[in-house]
Amino acid sequence: MNQIELYKNLPKKNCGKCKQKTCMPFALAVIKGDAELSECQLLEPAEAERLKAMITVTDWREGLILKLRDEIKKIDLGSIAELLGGQMQNGSLVVNCMGRPFTVSADGDVTTHGHITPWVKILLLHYIRNSFNNSIAIKGMPKQTDEKWVSYAELKNGMVKAASFEREGEEPLKEMLDQNLTAVETILKRLGAVTKEGFSTPCAWALHLLPKVPVLILYWPEESEFPSKVKVLFNTYADKYLDVEAIVFLIEGLVKNIEAMSRR
Ligand code: SF4
Structure with missing residues (x-):
């Protein structure tokens, strides 16, 4: 069907x-x-x-994971572990994603304690591949600061995908915050978010979704005639570690994670 x-x-x-x-x-x-x-x-x-019973699910993600694994097999994970904020353990790379450690073997198999979704695998494999492909540029970057934030559209090729980023990431995040600000804030803090000051809203949280990809979430609740608003900002170097498609995927993943955690 x-x-x-x-x-x-x-x-x-x-x-x-x-x-x-x-x-x-x-x-x-x-x-x-x-x-x-x-x-x-x-x-x-x-x-x-x-x-x-009549549907054959065509999960495109499994094909993509296999393709990415083929690319990861050609990379010496030890040579880029520090660069992407991970560490080597028994020949595998251990890297945190949204507060949980994941292990990536030399042949690109991604494992963790408990359940693992295809999107996390794709995200981590993208992260490793892009960090490797951009390793010369990353090594040449001045010391990173988490405090210089840019919009998605300002990242390399971000303008092209800005509408999907808004639709798939910022909009559902805003809806969840509109529905239950306290619950979402609690979940963000469980994922490692810290409240930031100095913005035009007190609802400002920074968190590392990946070791070298911090994000800043700004939320302005509805006020008199002004509708609520969400902006998700990135470190200026985010596009060295993930391409803009993967960054949309990253924020979609955050949204899915918040949804799943709010049901528990
Ligand atoms: S829009 Fe309504 S009727 Fe259509 S699939 Fe969704 S829930 Fe079902």
Whole structure:
């Protein structure tokens, strides 16, 4: 069953009660393995089960992971461990992502204690590959400071993807903060965020999503006629460690992580 066939079997109400908001992108998300049929609020459980049995999920992420692993196999992880803020243990690279340690073996297998999602694997493999490809430029950079922040659009090629960054990252983050500021702030702090001062909002948190990729999240709650707003800013060198597509992925991952932690 493909996207169109699945769409024809959905309630087609475009009610906005699932994360995709309308039925056609929901059908695509299910086919890609990014959403479960049970997330459709209007689909009877029995019908969801019937359709599920007819769907072959094409998880594009597994193919991408294999491709990235082939690239990682050619890299001497020990030569770039320090550069990307990791350390070597028993021939593997250990690197933190959102406060959790992950181990990357010489053949690019990514493991950790507990559950690991495909997006974390892709992100870490991107991080290693880009750090290696840009290692000469990174070594030549002046001493880094976490305090010089730039917008996503100011990163290399950021203008091209700025709309997706806003749609996939800043907008869902804003919605979560609008719904429960205290809960999201608590989760951010569990991920290692610290409150920053000196901005036009008290809701300013900095955290390292990857060792060399700190981000600054600024949130302005709704006030009289001004709607709420979120800006996610980066260290000026973020684009040496991740390309702009991977940075969108990074913030999407943060959003998914907050969603998952808020359900526990
Ligand atoms: S919840 Fe179901 S009916 Fe509503 S928009 Fe999503 S897929 Fe369509």
